[in-house]
Amino acid sequence: MTTRRIPDATVDRLPVYLRVLLDLAAGGQTTVSSEQLAELAGVNAAKVRKDLSHLGSYGTRGVGYEVDYLRFEITSRLGLSHESAVAIVGIGNLGRALANHAGFRDRGFPVTALFDVDDAKVGTEVDGHVIRHLDTVGDPELGPISIGVLTTPPAVAQEVANRLVAAGVTAILNFAPIVIAVPDHVTVRKVDLTLELQVLSYHQQRNEADAAGDTPPMAG
Amino acid sequence: MTTRRIPDATVDRLPVYLRVLLDLAAGGQTTVSSEQLAELAGVNAAKVRKDLSHLGSYGTRGVGYEVDYLRFEITSRLGLSHESAVAIVGIGNLGRALANHAGFRDRGFPVTALFDVDDAKVGTEVDGHVIRHLDTVGDPELGPISIGVLTTPPAVAQEVANRLVAAGVTAILNFAPIVIAVPDHVTVRKVDLTLELQVLSYHQQRNEADAAGDTPPMAG
Numbered sequence: 115m116t117t118r119r120i121p122d123a124t125v126d127r128l129p130v131y132l133r134v135l136l137d138l139a140a141g142g143q144t145t146v147s148s149e150q151l152a153e154l155a156g157v158n159a160a161k162v163r164k165d166l167s168h169l170g171s172y173g174t175r176g177v178g179y180e181v182d183y184l185r186f187e188i189t190s191r192l193g194l195s196h197e198s199a200v201a202i203v204g205i206g207n208l209g210r211a212l213a214n215h216a217g218f219r220d221r222g223f224p225v226t227a228l229f230d231v232d233d234a235k236v237g238t239e240v241d242g243h244v245i246r247h248l249d250t251v252g253d254p255e256l257g258p259i260s261i262g263v264l265t266t267p268p269a270v271a272q273e274v275a276n277r278l279v280a281a282g283v284t285a286i287l288n289f290a291p292i293v294i295a296v297p298d299h300v301t302v303r304k305v306d307l308t309l310e311l312q313v314l315s316y317h318q319q320r321n322e323a324d325a326a327g328d329t330p331p332m333a334g
Numbered sequence: 335m336t337t338r339r340i341p342d343a344t345v346d347r348l349p350v351y352l353r354v355l356l357d358l359a360a361g362g363q364t365t366v367s368s369e370q371l372a373e374l375a376g377v378n379a380a381k382v383r384k385d386l387s388h389l390g391s392y393g394t395r396g397v398g399y400e401v402d403y404l405r406f407e408i409t410s411r412l413g414l415s416h417e418s419a420v421a422i423v424g425i426g427n428l429g430r431a432l433a434n435h436a437g438f439r440d441r442g443f444p445v446t447a448l449f450d451v452d453d454a455k456v457g458t459e460v461d462g463h464v465i466r467h468l469d470t471v472g473d474p475e476l477g478p479i480s481i482g483v484l485t486t487p488p489a490v491a492q493e494v495a496n497r498l499v500a501a502g503v504t505a506i507l508n509f510a511p512i513v514i515a516v517p518d519h520v521t522v523r524k525v526d527l528t529l530e531l532q533v534l535s536y537h538q539q540r541n542e543a544d545a546a547g548d549t550p551p552m553a554g
Contacts (some may be wrong), residue, residue, distance in 0.1 A: 119540065120536075123343055125536050125537070126529075126533055128532075128536070129526075129528070129529040129532040129533060130529065133526070133529075191536070192532050192533075192535055192536045193535045193536055193538065193539035194532060194535060198531070198535055200531070206431065207427050207430040207431035208427070208428070208431035210427040210431075211426065211427035211428035211430075211431055214427060215527065215528075216511075217511050217526070217527070217528040218527075218531065221528045221531075221532070223528065223531045260538075261531060261534060261535070261538070284541070284542065285534050285535070285537075285538035286534075287530055287531060287534055291436075291437050298541075298545075299541060299542075299545050300541075301534060301537045301538045303530060303533060303534040305527070305530055306349075306350075306437070307435065307437070307438075307525070308349070308435075308438055308441045308443065309346075309349040309350065309353075310507055310523060310525055311418070311420070311438065311441075311443045311481060311507060312348075312349035312352070312412050312414060312441070313345055313346055313412075313523060314481060314505050314507055314521060314523040315412055315413045315414060315418055315481070315505070316340075316345050316348070316411070316412045316413055317505075317523070318413065318480075318481070318504055318505035318521045319413035320339065321504070321518075321519060321520075321521045322504065322519075325519050
C-alpha cells in the first residue's frame with residue numbers, strides 16, 4: 115500500500131499524541147477534542163488538527179476524535195503494529211539503564227539481546243538478560259534484531275555499527291557522541307542528551323524574561 | 335534587551351547547528367554555506383536559512399555565514415554564554431550514566447551535585463562527585479543549581495520536583511516516565527527515550543518502503 119509521506123515534525127509529535135491517547139484510553143475516555151489532546155501533548159490545537167490531517171483524520175465537530183481509532187491509526191503509521199526486537203550494544207551505565215527501561219517493553223520494543231566486548235561483563239546478567247559477546251551478534255538462535263541501540267564509547271561506534279549492519283540490522287539508535295555512516299537502507303537516529311539541556315536552557319531564559327515583563331507585545 | 339521569540343521547532347534545531355559549527359571551527363573552517371550546514375545538520379538548506387533568519391542572520395551571497403559569529407549568536411540566544419550548574423537526582427544506572435557524560439561538562443553544563451535518598455549510596459562517589467542526601471538539596475555551600483535532572487522512579491518524581499523547586503531550581507529535565515506539575519516560573523522538559531524508538535521505527539518502515547519502490551512520485 116502506498117502511503118503519503120508525513121512531515122518529519124509531525125512524525126516527531128505522533129508518539130507524543132499516542133502516549134496521551136494510551137493514558138486517556140486507560141482512564142476509560144473514548145473521544146478527545148483537539149483542544150484536550152493539544153493541552154495534554156503540550157502543543158497548540160491548530161497544530162494537532164494539522165498533524166492528524168496528515169493521517170487522514172479530521173475528527174467530528176463537537177465530538178472530536180475517537181480515541182481507539184486514532185490510536186490504531188498512529189500505531190499503524192508509525193510501524194508499531196508489531197513488536198520490534200531491540201539489541202543494546204555497550205553495556206555501561208547507559209546500556210544498563212536502557213536494558214532495565216520498562217517503557218521499551220511496555221510500548222512494543224522488547225530488549226531481546228545485550229552485547230559487549232568486555233570479558234568481565236560477558237556471561238553476566240542485566241534484568242534477566244545474559245550479556246553476550248559482540249562476536250555472536252549475527253547468531254540466528256538469538257532471533258532477528260529489528261533495532262540496534264548503540265551505547266558504546268565513540269571510538270568504537272562506527273565499527274560496532276558496521277557489525278550490526280552486517281548482521282542485518284536496519285535501524286540504529288545512536289547514543290554515542292559521534293556521527294556514524296551507514297548504507298542507504300539503514301536508518302540512524304542520533305540521541306544527544308546535551309541538546310535537551312540546551313533547549314531547556316533557552317526556555318528557562320525565555321521564561322525568566324517573561325516573568326520580568328520582557329515580552330514583545332506580539333510574541334509569536 | 336527585548337528579543338523576539340523563536341519558534342519552538344527552530345529552538346530544537348539551533349543546538350544541532352551549534353554542534354556542527356563547533357566541529358567546523360575545530361577543523362579551522364571560518365565560513366559555511368547554508369547548503370553545507372544543512373547537510374551536516376541533516377535538514378534542508380531552505381530550513382537552515384529560515385531558522386537563522388529568526389536570529390537576524392542572513393549570510394552573504396556566495397560566502398555563506400561566518401562560523402564564529404553564528405556560534406556566538408546561537409550560544410547567546412540559547413542562553414549558553416554562561417555555564418549552568420546541573421544537579422542530578424536519583425543515582426541509578428541512568429543517573430550514573432549522566433553524571434559521567436562528558437558532553438554535559440564540555441558544552442557548558444557541569445554536573446555539580448548528585449542526590450539520592452538511599453543511605454547505601456549517600457557518601458559514595460560517582461565520577462569524583464560525592465552522592466549527597468536529598469535533604470541537603472537547598473544547602474547554600476553546594477552553590478546555586480541552575481538545572482535539575484530528574485532520574486528518579488516515577489512514584490517519587492513529583493515530590494522530588496517539589497523539593498528542587500523549593501530549593502530555587504527553575505529548570506528541570508525530567509527522565510521519569512510521568513508528567514510533573516511545577517509553578518509557572520519553572521521550565522520542565524520531558525525526555526522519553528521510547529519516543530526516539532518510535533520515530534526511528536517510522537523512518538525504518540519508510541526507508542524499507544522506499545527501497546521496495548513504494549514511493550509516491552511527489553513525496554514531500
